[in-house]
Amino acid sequence: MNKKLVQISTAAALAAVFGLTACSSTDAAPAKEEAAPQLTSGVNEEAAAALPDSIRDAGVIKAAAGIPYPPFILLEGEKQVGLDPDLAQALGEKLGVEVQISHQAFETVIPSLQAKKFDIIMSGMNDTVEREKTLNFVEEIYAGFSIVVKKGNPEGITGLGDLCGHEVAVQKASAQLDLLKEQAETCKAEGKGELVIQQLPTAQDPQTALKAGRVVAFPVDSPVAAYTVQTAGDGNDFEMITDPEHPAGVNPVYTGIGTLKENTELTEALRLALQALIEEGVYQDILEKHNLQTFATEEAIVNGAALAG
Incomplete structure (x- = not known):
């Protein structure tokens, strides 16, 4: 499979937003918690500079997730734990903003993005060619399915x-x-x-x-x-x-962070931040913490389903 780095132009202007569609009203802001110990060496200037002005000014990226969905995200009391909360913290440190994950019923996460309730989807969503008609995916892992x-x-x-x-x-x-x-x-x-x-x-x-x-x-x-x-x-x-010939699962696909198709600046900022985490070894450490190292990607890519053909 071709896993070459996919560059998304940071100069592309934001296009008009998709029409508003109905979505769930079940989302709720996460409870305030004490600051977690820092996971990274700090802000990556290139990634932070790629952020849209609106995100940089707000100081937060709002992420939609169906909670719980272990091992991607689950709750221990009111605390969010799992792969995505850790990765969200690390990405936020590289971008110089907070990545805040809130609950949204999974079947409505795309409409919620289109309605501007959230900036990204961080919900263990598989990248498919059909979904790429609406979303760009910054890929987190590469894994198949099991019965x-x-x-x-x-x-x-x-x-x-x-x-x-x-x-x-x-x-x-x-x-x-x-x-x-x-x-x-x-x-x-x-x-x-x-x-x-x-x-x-x-x-x-x-x-x-x-x-x-x-x-x-x-x-x-x-x-x-x-x-x-x-x-x-x-x-x-x-x-x-299990299938010994397919240790990552049957029909492996990429699972990634979804952004609206026209939001190319945010897509590129996330890609650059993830690449920085890979080069720093933080990405691999997070996957190992959650016993997901088998499903690691070698580099930060966008729209792996299209690359796979």
């Missing part, structure tokens, strides 16, 4: 093909939903029984449905699958179907 089943794998699931004739769960608006819909058509065409898809609102709902026996499995991003299997029921509730 989670009950401990002991009672149905003998080894891959998507084994889901025919069963009910499965998936979060609404996730990339895995499209994969399941394609598989359901394949099941029907091959006469292997109906694949019934339960589309559920939050990231936790599929594992609740699996534990309750309402479904036999759910596919999810590999980092989320690994965290779920490790932590649910102290590791006794579920297991992950």
Whole structure:
């Protein structure tokens, strides 16, 4: 895969904003916390200079996230923890502004960006060619998906093909939903029984449905699958179907920070900040802290789905 550095012109003027669309009213500002210890060597002047004047003047980048979505983000009491809060802090230090993450239902994060409620999406969102029609992605990780089943794998699931004739769960608006819909058509065409898809609102709902026996499995991003299997029921509730030939998961894709397509200045500022974190080793340290080092990118890139072709 071509992972060459993608340059986004910092001189591009901001275009007109997309039309306002309805979005969830469930977002809430995070609780005030004591300042965390600094993660980086400080501001990167090139990245900070690339910020739009509006962001620099406000001193904050507002990020939308569906919370919780471990290991990307979850709450310990009122404190946000996980990959994205740590990365948000580090990016903010490089840019000289605060990156503030607030809750927004995942299926409405793009409309909330279009409505100018937020500046970026930082919600473990997979980069797809379709989403790139609306968003630019500054890529955080490169990972595929895995299938989670009950401990002991009672149905003998080894891959998507084994889901025919069963009910499965998936979060609404996730990339895995499209994969399941394609598989359901394949099941029907091959006469292997109906694949019934339960589309559920939050990231936790599929594992609740699996534990309750309402479904036999759910596919999810590999980092989320690994965290779920490790932590649910102290590791006794579920297991992950793994493929030794694909340690990063099946059909790996980039997962990144989303910005509106026309907001090229902010996109470039984030790319430069992430590249500075990679060169400083802070990015790798953050991934290792959350056991996600397998999914690291070698350099800061924009729109990896387009690069993959």
